[in-house]
Amino acid sequence: MFVVTTLFSFFIGVHGGTYQGVIDMFTRAKTGHVQIHKAGYLDKPSIYKNINNYEMITKELDKIPIIESWTPRVYANVLVFVDTKTTGAKLIGINPEKEMSVTRFKEKIKKGSMFSTEPSKEVIIGAPLAKVLKAEIGSELIIITQAADGSIANGIFKIIGFAGRDDDPSERGSVYINIKTAQEFLELGNRIHEIAISIKDQEKSRKTALLIRDLNLDKTLEVSPWEEIEKDFYKAMQTDKKRSVIFFTIISLIVAVGILNTVLMTILERTREFGVLKALGTRPYHIFTVIVLETGILSIISAILGALAGMAINYYLSRHGIKYPTPIEFQGVLFTEMRCIINAESIIKPMILTILTAVIVSIYPAIRAARTIPVNALRSN
Amino acid sequence: MSDIIKVENISKKYISGQVPIIALDNVSLIIKKGEFTAIAGPSGSGKTTLLNLISGLDVPSTGNVMLDGKPLSNMKGSELSDFRRDHIGFIFQSYNLIPVLNVKENIEYIMLLQGVSEHDRHTRVLEILKEVGLTDMSKRRPAELSGGQQQRVAVARAMVSNPDIILADEPTANLDSHSAIDLLDMMRRLNEEKGMTFVFSTHDSRIMERARRLIMLKDGVIDKEEIR
Ligand SMILES: Nc1ncnc2c1ncn2[C@@H]1O[C@H](COP(=O)(O)OP(=O)(O)O)[C@@H](O)[C@H]1O
Ligand SMILES: [Mg+2]
DSSP: OHHHHHHHHHHHHHHHHHHHHHHHHHIIIIIOSEEEEETTTTTSOOTTSOBSOHHHHHHHHTTOTTEEEEEEEEEEEEEEEETTEEEEEEEEEEOHHHHHHHSOHHHHEEEEOOOOSSOOSEEEEEHHHHHHHTOOTTOEEEEEEEOTTSSEEEEEEEEEEEESOTTOGGGTTEEEEEHHHHHHHTTOTTOBSEEEEEESSGGGHHHHHHHHHHTOOOTTEEEEEHHHHTHHHHHHHHHHHHHHHHHHHHHHHHHHHHHHHHHHHHHHHTHHHHHHHHHTTOOHHHHHHHHHHHHHHHHHHHHHHHHHHHHHHHHHHHHSOEEEEEEEEETTEEEEEEOOOOOHHHHHHHHHHHHHHHHHHHHHHHHHHHHOOOHHHHHOO | OOEEEEEEEEEEEEEOSSSEEEEEEEEEEEEETTOEEEEEOOTTSSHHHHHHHHTTSSOOSEEEEEETTEEGGGOOHHHHHHHHHHHEEEEOTTOOOOTTSOHHHHHHHHHHHHTOOHHHHHHHHHHHHHHHTOGGGTTOOGGGSOHHHHHHHHHHHHHTTOOSEEEESSTTTTSOHHHHHHHHHHHHHHHHHHOOOEEEEEOOHHHHTTOSEEEEEETTEEEEEEEO
């Protein structure tokens, strides 16, 4: 029972850790946990659907304890040129310092260097885009687009780095640039398109979104948790979760059978002992209670020890993780190691399962032992 | 003397496989208070079956067992348990002491079920340990005792609450002949001094000799009977 509880706790820990890891990797790659836009921006992005005066909003965000950090972003669809090569791309204006407090932007830069702190004409482009444009670090990038005032904006920028892997679809059209430079280039003034927010407890993304919504900062704004922003990804996670419900049901059954076996064995082993008690005049009810109580106590002890052991393993693996032999890709995010989490689920579920099964399983043999006298067991040696 | 046990035409049939085995065939028998009776017979003659039916551990296929004028067949569940607890003492061939309890606790167990106060239990256990000559052993576990000593504990346990009758199924079968005769002599002494009623089974002729009444079983029927 002890081993079974530990294993089950460990399974939940691994599963939860993986699930959480996927979400963490994903949200930390780009979206953050919650985003604020002008209403309708997500459905149909446009340079004109922008947020005025975003500092007023972020001042309020700073007062919410669960919010870890936020970062402003500007987007525009642009045409880019390197020499004679040209393609469409997405200009992403970021505040490098703030961006790194929400996402792992720096880790994305696989080649070249990070932005300098002051606004400049530097750009970092997605590695797949660089391939298309046959661009090198140091190449000049010409960007043409329509600015917010309707005029045609064009400028020459310098490529200082590549973001993401060569085959990363999410970086196929990315051109990162300092947000101040972007605002100037696009004639946006101080307006932005998005505030991406990271929170301390990733499971509370929806709650936080509601919390921000309830601040009623600006009726024309829309607050969305990542589950709404990345619907496809979220759906994939949900299907995965459904699959794991089946998986856990099967594991639970195996666990239950294991416990059934242990309990039956312990009670059967003592058939003669209970028989003697019964023969001496112990009441049936008393025998029943003794068996069920004993099993209950035994299973509670096993469950506690098992959960503790499971917690220890999960804790160790939440700190150190185990490297996968080959990285695993899920929804465009790459995983290199397995980590566990310790959550209430990985402690409570295995305990409840163990104790409940043990007690339920003991009822039938307990009734039997209470009712019938095992004359044959008493007979001989 | 009053009848403690009245066995009326009991039979016991076991169905194992195709052929039914008739372990007891229409046996009738009366045991009176204060008797020291041996049920003797070769292995398979039905001794255990008879004792189990008398004690209500098993139920007869036909016939009736009356204990103190009450038919056992009318009792069940807690009533039967309480009846066993208050009126019958048991001694098993393989001792069947509770391994996790020490000698004192094993002897106390029935009084515990009866709700006897701790003080009374203590006095009674000391008294009974003296009877069976195990005063120094009260703290030991069964595993730390010899077979003969364990069976003495079993005798003590059986008689601790002054049952009307003590039933013993081959109490000496697992003992060497010396301890066997010692045990029997002790039982006989308790019978004579305290008036305890004993019914025990055996297939050992030297044990049979010590009985005052001898019932010979053969193939499930009473073959002959002697009173000495
Ligand atoms: N549970 C049982 N199932 C089938 N046959 C049994 C069972 N118990 C006893 N018997 C048979 O009943 C007969 C009497 O057995 P038993 O009362 O144990 O005799 P004894 O105690 O004199 O050796 C034997 O033939 C034995 O094989
Ligand atoms: Mg026998």
